[in-house]
Amino acid sequence: EDQVTQSPEALRLQEGESSSLNCSYTVSGLRGLFWYRQDPGKGPEFLFTLYSAGEEKEKERLKATLTKKESFLHITAPKPEDSATYLCAVQALGAGGTSYGKLTFGQGTILTVHP
Amino acid sequence: NAGVMQNPRHLVRRRGQEARLRCSPMKGHSHVYWYRQLPEEGLKFMVYLQKENIIDESGMPKERFSAEFPKEGPSILRIQQVVRGDSAAYFCASSPAGGHGYTFGSGTRLTVV
Numbered sequence: 588e589d590q591v592t593q594s595p596e597a598l599r600l601q602e603g604e605s606s607s608l609n610c611s612y613t614v615s616g617l618r619g620l621f622w623y624r625q626d627p628g629k630g631p632e633f634l635f636t637l638y639s640a641g642e643e644k645e646k647e648r649l650k651a652t653l654t655k656k657e658s659f660l661h662i663t664a665p666k667p668e669d670s671a672t673y674l675c676a677v678q679a680l681g682a683g684g685t686s687y688g689k690l691t692f693g694q695g696t697i698l699t700v701h702p
Numbered sequence: 703n704a705g706v707m708q709n710p711r712h713l714v715r716r717r718g719q720e721a722r723l724r725c726s727p728m729k730g731h732s733h734v735y736w737y738r739q740l741p742e743e744g745l746k747f748m749v750y751l752q753k754e755n756i757i758d759e760s761g762m763p764k765e766r767f768s769a770e771f772p773k774e775g776p777s778i779l780r781i782q783q784v785v786r787g788d789s790a791a792y793f794c795a796s797s798p799a800g801g802h803g804y805t806f807g808s809g810t811r812l813t814v815v
Contacts, residue, residue: 621804628811629808630706630806630807630809674745678804688750690735690737690745690804691747692737692745692746
């Protein structure tokens with residue numbers, strides 16, 4: 588069974604204080620690892636998809652990296668508007684290497700950035 | 703370029719009533735997924751559908767829950783005889799074939815009183 592564990596559960600930072608969020612996963616065959624941001628009362632907003640170990644992607648103050656067992660979301664010089672819940676999810680390969688469809692999510696990390 | 707549209711945004715039902723949640727996928731997307739987010743819990747997969755076809759319903763409760771994605775019109779998640787434990791946020795996502803570009807809607811918040 589696919590599993591995703593995120594840590595820490597909650598993270599409080601001062602504005603400008605860089606840090607990292609962790610996502611550990613086990614999956615039969617990884618098709619993709621997804622990062623989403625979710626604001627209160629809203630749906631998850633897509634950030635990144637990573638497909639293979641060693642891959643990195645960046646968007647503004649965020650950088651996602653991937654190894655065979657975990658992914659990190661690095662936040663550089665965060666601002667209060669980066670406060671949100673960050674969700675990690677994995678998508679497994681189906682039979683024949685096709686997409687299996689569903690995403691398995693972790694519990695999320697609640698990030699609060701104080702001015 | 704409308705995203706994934708869900709309605710209603712909020713739905714209140716009395717115990718024993720039926721709840722119908724609607725999801726219109728993004729233009730060009732042929733795959734629809736439903737997820738449930740219980741208070742203080744993560745997103746849990748429920749069902750994966752293509753037009754007129756259920757691909758994976760491994761996350762659906764065995765009773766009272768059903769889903770469809772007809773040839774015309776939105777996908778529907780139907781919950782019969784709702785109970786208080788069904789209170790949650792229900793999210794729909796869509797993607798084109800292949801699963802790339804997985805996009806979520808804003809959700810329907812169901813409250814059972």
